[in-house]
Every structure is written in C-alpha cells, then in structure tokens.
Amino acid sequence: xxxxxxxxxxxxxxxxxxxxxxxxxxxxxxxxxxxxxxxxxxxxxxxxxxxxxxxxxxxxxxxxxxxxxxxxxxxxxxxxxxxxxxxxxxxxxxxxxxxxxxxxxxxxxxxxxxxxxxxxxxxxxxxxxxxxxxxxxxxxxxxxxxxxxxxxxxxxxxxxxxxxxxxxxxxxxxxxxxxxxxxxxxxxxxxxxxxxxxxxxxxxxxxxxxxxxxxxxxxxxxxxxxxxxxxxxxxxxxxxxxxxxxxxxxxxxxxxxxxxxxxxxxxxxxxxxxxxxxxxxxxxxxxxxxxxxxxxxxxxxxxxxxxxxxxxxxxxxxxxxxxxxxxxxxxxxxxxxxxxxxxxxx
Amino acid sequence: xxxxxxxxxxxxxxxxxxxxxxxxxxxxxxxxxxxxxxxxxxxxxxxxxxxxxxxxxxxxxxxxxxxxxxxxxxxxxxxxxxxxxxxxxxxxxxxxxxxxxxxxxxxxxxxxxxxxxxxxxxxxxxxxxxxxxxxxxxxxxxxxxxxxxxxxxxxxxxxxxxxxxxxxxxxxxxxxxxxxxxxxxxxxxxxxxxxxxxxxxxxxxxxxxxxxxxxxxxxxxxxxxxxxxxxxxxxxxxxxxxxxxxxxxxxxxxxxxxxxxxxxxxxxxxxxxxxxxxxxxxxxxxxxxxxxxxxxxxxxxxxxxxxxxxxxxxxxxxxxxxxxxxxxxxxxxxxxxxxxxxxxxx
DNA sequence: ATTAGCACTCAACACCAACGAGTGCTAATC
DNA sequence: GATTAGCACTCGTTGGTGTTGAGTGCTAAT
Numbered sequence: 001x002x003x004x005x006x007x008x009x010x011x012x013x014x015x016x017x018x019x020x021x022x023x024x025x026x027x028x029x030x031x032x033x034x035x036x037x038x039x040x041x042x043x044x045x046x047x048x049x050x051x052x053x054x055x056x057x058x059x060x061x062x063x064x065x066x067x068x069x070x071x072x073x074x075x076x077x078x079x080x081x082x083x084x085x086x087x088x089x090x091x092x093x094x095x096x097x098x099x100x101x102x103x104x105x106x107x108x109x110x111x112x113x114x115x116x117x118x119x120x121x122x123x124x125x126x127x128x129x130x131x132x133x134x135x136x137x138x139x140x141x142x143x144x145x146x147x148x149x150x151x152x153x154x155x156x157x158x159x160x161x162x163x164x165x166x167x168x169x170x171x172x173x174x175x176x177x178x179x180x181x182x183x184x185x186x187x188x189x190x191x192x193x194x195x196x197x198x199x200x201x202x203x204x205x206x207x208x209x210x211x212x213x214x215x216x217x218x219x220x221x222x223x224x225x226x227x228x229x230x231x232x233x234x235x236x237x238x239x240x241x242x243x244x245x246x247x248x249x250x251x252x253x254x255x256x257x258x259x260x261x262x263x264x265x266x267x268x269x270x271x272x273x274x275x276x277x278x279x280x281x282x283x284x285x286x287x288x289x290x291x292x293x294x295x296x297x298x299x300x301x302x303x304x305x306x307x308x309x310x311x312x313x314x315x316x317x318x319x320x321x322x323x324x325x326x327x328x329x330x331x332x333x334x335x336x337x338x339x340x341x342x343x344x345x346x
Numbered sequence: 347x348x349x350x351x352x353x354x355x356x357x358x359x360x361x362x363x364x365x366x367x368x369x370x371x372x373x374x375x376x377x378x379x380x381x382x383x384x385x386x387x388x389x390x391x392x393x394x395x396x397x398x399x400x401x402x403x404x405x406x407x408x409x410x411x412x413x414x415x416x417x418x419x420x421x422x423x424x425x426x427x428x429x430x431x432x433x434x435x436x437x438x439x440x441x442x443x444x445x446x447x448x449x450x451x452x453x454x455x456x457x458x459x460x461x462x463x464x465x466x467x468x469x470x471x472x473x474x475x476x477x478x479x480x481x482x483x484x485x486x487x488x489x490x491x492x493x494x495x496x497x498x499x500x501x502x503x504x505x506x507x508x509x510x511x512x513x514x515x516x517x518x519x520x521x522x523x524x525x526x527x528x529x530x531x532x533x534x535x536x537x538x539x540x541x542x543x544x545x546x547x548x549x550x551x552x553x554x555x556x557x558x559x560x561x562x563x564x565x566x567x568x569x570x571x572x573x574x575x576x577x578x579x580x581x582x583x584x585x586x587x588x589x590x591x592x593x594x595x596x597x598x599x600x601x602x603x604x605x606x607x608x609x610x611x612x613x614x615x616x617x618x619x620x621x622x623x624x625x626x627x628x629x630x631x632x633x634x635x636x637x638x639x640x641x642x643x644x645x646x647x648x649x650x651x652x653x654x655x656x657x658x659x660x661x662x663x664x665x666x667x668x669x670x671x672x673x674x675x676x677x678x679x680x681x682x683x684x685x686x687x688x689x690x691x692x
Numbered sequence: 693a694t695t696a697g698c699a700c701t702c703a704a705c706a707c708c709a710a711c712g713a714g715t716g717c718t719a720a721t722c
Numbered sequence: 723g724a725t726t727a728g729c730a731c732t733c734g735t736t737g738g739t740g741t742t743g744a745g746t747g748c749t750a751a752t
Contacts, residue, residue: 387694387695388694388695388696389695390694390695390696390697391693391694391695394694408703409701409702409703410700410701410702411700411701411702411703412702412703
C-alpha cells in the first residue's frame with residue numbers, strides 16, 4: 001500500500017526475511033536476521049524496521065511472540081522489486097534436453113514429458129495445457145464407419161494433435177462412401193482454421209456440402225458442434241504428490257481443497273489461461289480459486305510457430321523459491337515451444 | 347488358519363465386529379456388541395469368543411485395553427463366508443443409466459464417465475483400464491505427412507479406440523503418396539488383430555510391403571514396434587480425493603504412498619489385471635504393492651463383445667463396505683461392457 | 693456353559709509448570 | 723537524531739502428572 005518507496009534498509013530486511021522464510025518455513029525473528037545476514041545492524045534496529053514493515057502490510061505475525069512472515073503483499077514486492085534473476089544450472093539444462101529429446105515423441109507425449117521434468121526440477125506440481133486450437137488448422141480429416149448409426153471422425157491438426165469424435169448419422173455408410181467424403185472434405189478444408197470454420201466461412205462450405213452430398217449435410221453440422229464443444233483443451237498434471245512434502249500441507253484438511261482442484265481439469269485449465277505477458281506469477285489472494293488462496297502459481301506461455309498458444313505452470317505454497325521456479329518455468333516454456341514448432345510445422 | 351470351521355456363534359460375532367468396525371472405524375468391544383446386536387449373550391461370553399477369534403487370527407487388538415478389529419484374515423473370511431449379497435438400490439440404477447447414456451459418448455469418454463460414477467457411488471477412488479488390445483483388430487489406418495522427416499500414423503480399432511504415433515522416415519512423403527499407401531495398408535490389414543500382426547502373419551505381410559513400396563518397408567517396421575510399445579493401455583482414475591474422507595488417512599504420511607501410486611499409471615495398470623474370475627477382491631496384504639497393504643481393491647472385468655477385456659475397480663481402506671462396493675463394481679462392469687459392445691461392434 | 697464381579701491396562705485428555713524465542717518499549721549511547 | 727542495550731512481557735511448545743473411561747482377562751458363582 002502507501003507508496004512502494006521502501007528505503008534501502010527496509011528492502012534489505014524484507015528480502016532477508018523473505019529469503020529466510022522461504023527456505024526455513026519458520027517465522028523469522030530479528031535475532032536470526034542479525035545473525036545470519038550480517039547487515040551491521042542490531043536486533044533492536046531490525047525489530048523497529050520489521051514493526052514498520054508490518055504496519056505497511058509487507059510482513060505479518062502469526063501470533064504476538066513469534067517472528068515475522070511475508071504477507072502476500074510482501075511476496076508481491078519481493079517478486080517485483082527484490083528478486084535476483086536466477087538462471088538454470090548447467091546440469092539442469094542438460095537434464096532437460098536429454099529427457100525431452102530421448103526419443104521421437106508425439107505432441108501429447110512431449111507435453112507430458114515436459115510436465116514430468118518440470119515437476120521433478122521444481123519439486124512442485126506442474127501443469128501443462130494443450131495449445132488453444134482456435135488458430136490451428138486442419139491437416140487431415142478421416143471418417144470411418146463405426147456401426148449402423150455412428151461414424152467416427154478423426155481430425156489431425158497442423159500442430160500434430162489428433163482428435164476423435166463419434167458422429168451419429170441417419171443412414172448407414174459404407175467404408176468407401178465415407179472415404180470418398182473424407183477425401184472431399186480434406187480437399188475442401190485443409191489449411192482452414194477451426195476459428196474460420198465456426199465463423200462465416202462455414203456458410204459457404206455448408207452450401208457446397210449440401211450440393212456434394214445431401215445426406216451428409218446434417219451430420220456434418222453436428223460434427224462442427226461437437227468439435228466446438230469437444231474437450232480438445234486438455235491439461236496434464238504431474239508431480240501432484242510433491243506438494244505433500246511442503247510443511248504447509250501436513251494437515252490433510254489443508255490438502256483436501258487442492259486435491260479437489262487437481263481432479264477438476266476445468267479448473268486447472270482456468271489456471272492456465274494464456275496471457276500477453278510472457279511469465280505470470282499469481283500470489284495467494286491474487287488467485288481466483290478459493291482452494292489456492294495460500295498458494296502461488298507461476299505460468300508461462302509457450303508458442304507453436306505463431307499459431308497456437310499453450311501454457312506451462314507450477315503450483316506451490318506462497319512460500320516458494322520464486323527465483324528458481326521462475327527460471328525453470330520460463331526456460332521450459334521457450335524450449336517446449338521450440339520443440340513443438342519443429343515437430344508440428346512443415 | 348486352522349480349519350475355517352468357525353462355529354455359528356463365532357461367525358455371528360465375527361460378522362458383528364466386522365460390520366460395526368466397517369461403519370464406525372473404531373475398535374469394537376464386547377459391550378458394544380452385546381448392546382447393539384442382541385445376540386442374547388453377555389459381554390463376558392462375547393469376550394471369551396473374541397479372545398478365541400483373536401487367537402485364531404481373525405481379530406486383532408490395536409493395544410491391550412482396546413476393542414477388537416478384524417485382521418486381513420478376518421476380512422477374508424467375512425468376504426468369503428459371511429457376506430450377504432447386496433443389490434443396487436433402484437435410485438442408484440437409475441442414476442447410473444441416466445449418467446452413462448446422457449449423450450453419445452466415445453469410448454474414452456464412456457470409460458471416464460463410468461469411473462466418475464463409480465467414484466461418486468462408492469465414495470472411493472475408482473479406476474478403469476482401457477481394454478487390452480491384443481485381440482483387437484484394425485479398422486482403419488491413416489498416414490499423414492507431418493514434416494520432412496516424420497509421418498503421423500493414426501490407427502482406429504474395432505472397439506473405436508484411436509491411437510496415434512509419430513513415425514520417423516528417411517524420405518519426404520507427399521500427402522497423396524501416403525494416402526495411397528494408407529489405402530493399401532487398409533486393404534491389407536483390415537480385420538487383422540494386433541496380436542497376429544506382431545506374430546507370424548507379419549512376415550507374410552512384410553514381404554508384400556517390400557514389393558508394394560520399398561521405401562516404406564523400414565518405416566513400417568518401426569510403426570509396428572511403436573504400436574507394440576505404445577501406451578495404448580491407459581488407466582482412468584477418478585475420485586482420488588474421496589480417500590481423504592477416510593479416517594485412516596487423516597495423517598498425510600499415510601496418504602503419501604497412495605498419492606504416489608495414483609500418479610503412476612503403470613502401477614495402476616498392474617492393479618487392474620484382467621483375470622478369469624468375474625470379480626476379485628484383494629484385501630490388505632494380498633496386494634503386491636507396498637503402498638496399499640492397508641487397502642482393499644475390488645475389481646471386475648468388463649468385456650467388449652468377445653474381443654477385448656478391460657477392468658474396472660475401486661480402492662478403499664480394508665475397512666470397506668464390501669457388500670455395497672461389490673454390488674456396484676459388479677454391476678458397472680457388466681453394464682459398461684454392454685454399452686461398449688454396442689458402440690464398438692458392427 | 694454362562695455370566696457377574698473385579699482388578700488391571702492403557703490411550704486420551706486436561707492441567708500445569710518451565711522454557712524459550714521473540715516482541716515492544718525505554719533509557720542510555722554514539 | 724539514530725542506534726542499541728536492557729528488560730518486562732507474551733505466548734506457543736514441551737514435558738510431566740493425574741484422572742477418566744473403555745475395555746480386557748480371570749475367577750468364582752450361577
């Protein structure tokens with residue numbers, strides 16, 4: 001609050017308190033600061049400064065005779081103004097590259113693998129959303145008969161993603177008829193984006209289809225609906241168990257809401273909304289979801305070519321090593337984007 | 347141990363103790379039994395019988411002055427010889443049918459939905475494995491160019507399952523060439539099972555391919571390897587958070603191993619091995635996995651036509667309501683099999 | 693064979709004192 | 723005027739103690 005003009009000494013103390021609390025998970029007192037970080041100040045002075053910092057909302061006290069811990073506002077200041085930019089250690093880099101390029105991985109596998117590495121490196125749960133498909137275009141569509149009343153539609157996109165849907169129809173189709181239609185659709189749709197397809201362009205195509213094959217017209221309408229509503233946007237979660245190592249979740253009661261969140265893909269997807277900044281840190285109360293009001297989420301967009309945007313992220317207690325996590329998440333998002341661009345693009 | 351010839355009174359008492367413990371999660375004493383279940387016996391008599399039951403291994407005492415709880419052996423006897431066969435309530439049946447048939451679901455979605463319902467109804471974590479594909483046959487194969495060095499292979503099976511793999515190749519393929527080859531492969535492979543394909547039949551086909559297209563011969567070998575090693579066999583897990591409601595997991599430490607297990611699909615798959623009996627109950631130490639030595643797993647096969655066999659299952663503390671869980675799991679396996687047979691088969 | 697009676701065990705709970713980390717304030721010091 | 727030493731005070735944590743009560747095993751009476 002107030003003005004964010006903390007004088008240098010306050011900044012140093014706030015950083016010291018935060019660093020210490022991040023690594024110890026215990027409220028930190030003036031003595032500790034004076035001893036561990038030799039600031040050339042006595043505990044008493046530090047106490048006074050800490051009292052000020054508390055008044056201004058950067059620190060808080062769990063109870064009267066305890067040390068201080070950073071408030072959400074404190075973390076925010078720490079992240080915005082005090083954080084030293086860390087870079088990944090060479091071992092970590094090697095580790096990442098080796099694990100990601102071990103064998104030829106498909107898109108889904110690559111995302112999963114990235115999540116696994118992210119979880120391993122950060123020791124927190126990691127999440128990765130599949131790229132938003134709005135700008136993604138068709139590469140191939142294939143219709144296959146399934147039974148009297150249903151046709152299976154398989155769609156392969158630009159980015160190497162494979163989706164399938166069951167499509168109810170009114171008449172029974174033979175394999176060859178559907179193959180012919182697939183051919184035609186491919187010819188007509190290849191390179192068109194999903195966005196265009198649900199938009200005005202659909203009307204033109206719709207007419208063509210009606211001419212081309214009357215029977216299929218209705219069914220294809222359903223296909224597009226289905227594609228629009230389909231759960232194409234997935235989220236992969238890895239290392240959820242990691243969070244249990246954090247002392248803030250020693251009580252099952254604290255963990256339950258999180259577990260609920262982990263199980264609801266919709267909610268995870270909301271956490272991983274792409275946004276215009278490269279990297280985003282949401283701290284405690286800055287998160288919408290009640291379940292993670294005491295957690296922080298670090299996310300970064302990744303880009304496949306310039307078509308699709310997905311998000312990688314890590315979740316931990318607000319008391320997280322922001323410097324380290326930031327570096328890892330940022331690097332992974334860039335690297336993953338690069339790999340996926342190579343795989344998917346022509 | 348000994349002979350499993352418990353006299354009627356011991357059986358009654360063992361059942362009473364087990365029932366009571368299942369619903370209360372507290373060690374149960376002789377007084378409680380005498381009061382709640384009017385067996386016409388005094389606490390003292392019951393005490394004597396319980397002491398015997400303990401000696402024979404059916405009951406155990408957490409500590410000297412506590413009541414008794416069933417041992418794994420006790421649960422085993424209970425399940426084998428004391429369990430009254432429950433059937434599902436009409437509401438549950440209606441619930442299941444409504445939720446499963448709400449809209450046209452694909453195979454994966456149907457499995458996920460079944461898992462969700464199972465978790466809801468049992469209030470335990472539910473797991474469902476995708477059907478083993480050995481006896482499953484190709485319905486359609488499609489090759490699509492991805493970039494200079496890679497081709498994407500999409501395989502649709504008999505049972506409506508869609509799998510995709512990236513296939514590295516040496517030359518660059520055009521869309522039309524690949525389509526021609528797809529056609530040929532389809533013509534050649536349709537209806538052949540994966541099993542046959544990795545077996546002797548492969549050699550015949552291999553020759554044909556060599557003749558048909560020399561360039562593609564090598565690549566297709568890789569495809570088959572890939573298919574053989576691919577993670578086609580998935581496990582869907584739902585309601586993992588449910589287990590946290592159980593008092594035996596109030597301590598995070600108790601829950602950690604389970605959480606690890608939930609995150610390792612390989613292990614879950616091992617839990618869901620199809621077997622010749624319809625329904626299987628594994629109690630406590632009967633489970634191989636260290637993490638669930640204090641849990642029981644109830645599984646049942648489901649069948650798609652007579653091609654493929656998958657497994658549905660539920661995991662809970664050994665103190666679970668076996669009667670209820672058994673009924674639910676059994677019903678769901680049958681019903682799911684029926685639905686999937688309808689969807690997948692011609 | 694059953695059961696009433698009784699002494700005994702032991703986890704759980706409440707209570708209490710001692711401890712110590714940490715604070716805020718005041719007065720002395722630089 | 724800023725810094726710091728000193729000190730009284732707060733409050734969660736730890737460990738010891740006594741009480742309670744559910745439950746047992748054994749013995750003797752029914």
